[in-house]
Amino acid sequence: MLGIIDISPVAGSVAASLISCLEATRSVPMEDACVQSNLADGPDSTQTAHAGLREPASSPLAPEAPLLSGAEITIQAMIDEGVDYVFGYPGGAVLHIYDALFQRGDAIKHVLVRHEQGATHAADGYARATGKCGVCLVTSGPGATNAVTGIATAHLDSIPMVVITGQVPTPVIGSDAFQEVDTVGITRPCVKHNFLVKRLEDLATTIRKAFYIAQSGRPGPVVVDIPKDVTDPNIKIPYVYPRDLSIRSYNPAKRGHLGQIRKAVEAMLDAKRPIFYTGGGAILDDAAAPLTELVRALGFPITSTLMGLGAYPMTDKQFVGMLGMHGTYEANMAMHETDCLIAIGARFDDRVTGKIEHFCPHAEIIHVDVDPSSISKNVKVQVPIVGPVGSVVTDMLGVLRESGGRPDQTALAAWWKQIDDWRGIDCMRYDRSSPMIKPQFAVETLYKVTDGDLYLTSDVGQHQMFAAQFYPFDKPRRWINSGGLGTMGFGLPAAMGVQLAYPDAQVACISGEASILMCIQEMATCKQYSLPIKVVLLNNGYMGMVRQWQEFFYESRYAHSYVDALPDFVALAQSFGHVGMRVEKPDQLEAAMREAFAMKDRFVFLDVIVDPSENVYPMICAGKGHHEMELPPTMSERELA
């Protein structure tokens, strides 16, 4: 058989649609199709799952291996992976699995969400807060499609997650059966990897592979699509969980190249105006401790992306604030002037670099990342280091100590003097005498009331940026937000995952009145599982971030960014059985927040009415470089307006 596609000069789209069409109708024998490919369907394709299932007798496994059905294997494999929570929603294709779950309710806790999107975000929040793998279980068809937003959210932020989806039975795959969608096809572009399990014999190994792939290298979501007949409770095979697993085509880097690390340390010691730029990778690899040690040992300034906040203590003097579109003036100016950029677990995203032609024009760039394809993707770098961030940073510390070298102290002092001058501009000033609650003030008050000891999840919009700017996180895994995909609706379900992982911790979700409505149904889940989350709603009556862009770039034509017909959030929270509170005056805010956080065992929804016209500053507008920031209006400019 020869599979051939010649479609020049069109880009891959024709091939992709042709192939997905072929693979979607998997039951069509490939010989009948116009393109033949052995790849499109493996050698198992001709044999139905059942044929292979009924003969477990010849298995080479040890006699003590218990006989389990596919449904039982699915649950047992999760237990063997150490999974404590599964976030899910039942339906026809996963009923066998739910039945097996019912019988093992002692060993694994299932959290019933109110929408599959909620399940994925909750598992994601759990994973971000703990570093463990989040797990979801949803049914075929609409269950799977509802989960897609959450899978894509996890994918863009590299969050380890395993999503088990039910599928219609193998004999009817490709026949447009009830609740059939090509889940593997739909999720392919937004997963790290995915599987369709066609044979019971492959189930345990596939689940093991899924957990391994999700958590190793650059983490990410993995979907395991399981047809209903594969989970048939009446067909049992011996079960052994394959703990030691190797995948010949998948070998994530374990250590960085020592020669490159030496080169990097040399460059750092030669630098006159160095800066660290860290991203989500530093948090994902739990590199906070060695990173902090290295940055302190060198005495360099450090900035972070939205995703990396907390990897280095934000209240520390060496931290110059977040960089990028809404980063600080000092961080962005330092990026523009630096002669040595040390990028750690960051990916040079367009919200961070600004106009790429203006990015770090004077710098030699060192880039550490576990994913080789992140390196030199958007920006060409001089010292690439492929490896797990934590181990590379630890090796850098070792090389630095061994060398006994010290950075040029005179140059460094001058660099700090320059940075302190930039700091003096006070780029995040706002009107503190306003009679309305300013969103920045609300976040500052939240910091004060929680003593900085909080897990804070966020939705997407101005409130997210204000939280990132005004709540300094001193620890990693405390700031939990959808940075890559920017998914409104993420915050509340993500907070559920965090609160379940840490029942005694203070967990809050900062949100906007538009975002919160996207997953508001999860208030019922919070009630069912008594999750004492605090929702801090910065209610400006607008899709504030959209309104801001319309004000700046569309001459204040506010097309559909006014959030009309809002519910009474206090009454809404109460109707779900929670406490609702509303605050409208700055001088009442702190007391209200204290009251809310004092209710340790209650979910409290705090509707904070904030200034509807506030904008997020500073800002790098589209097409501008780091040195071309818009700063907030000064006091006198405000008076003029």
Added chain:
Amino acid sequence: MRHIISMLVENESGALSRIAGLFSARGYNIESLTVAPTDEPSLSRMTLVTRGNDDIVEQIKKQLNKLIDVVKLQDLSEGEHIEREMMLIKLKAAGPDREELKRLTEIFRAKIIDVTEASYIVELTGASRKLDAFIEAVPEGLITEVVRSGPTGILRGAKGLTL
């Protein structure tokens, strides 16, 4: 520049669409793609022809390598290699054209593998440029149908693309 990328890929359902999908999702150019099983039943060999500047091709290779199904990858264009493509071409061969087409076939060392009163099917194997040249050489209006395999390739010398 034109690059021929040769890959060993797990013979798994979905591997082909993962690779094709990568090209469409990231907007990379794909000129041709051929796939077939190898002597090792669990592996398929794929040959992919793409065009782009060095940075783009570097990214393409990294992204392909990142796919779990891709076991090994080689850019044939980086070394001495042999490239072959097969073409089946159906020609209108009636009257005086018949002799002319037969001569052309001989010049190109192609084979006539099917004959009717009014047609020939010609089989030709060679580098893609040779196939282009044959098509060019056929007199105006005599081509009924062209089927090309897309190029496949292999590195010269003793070393092979194996596990």
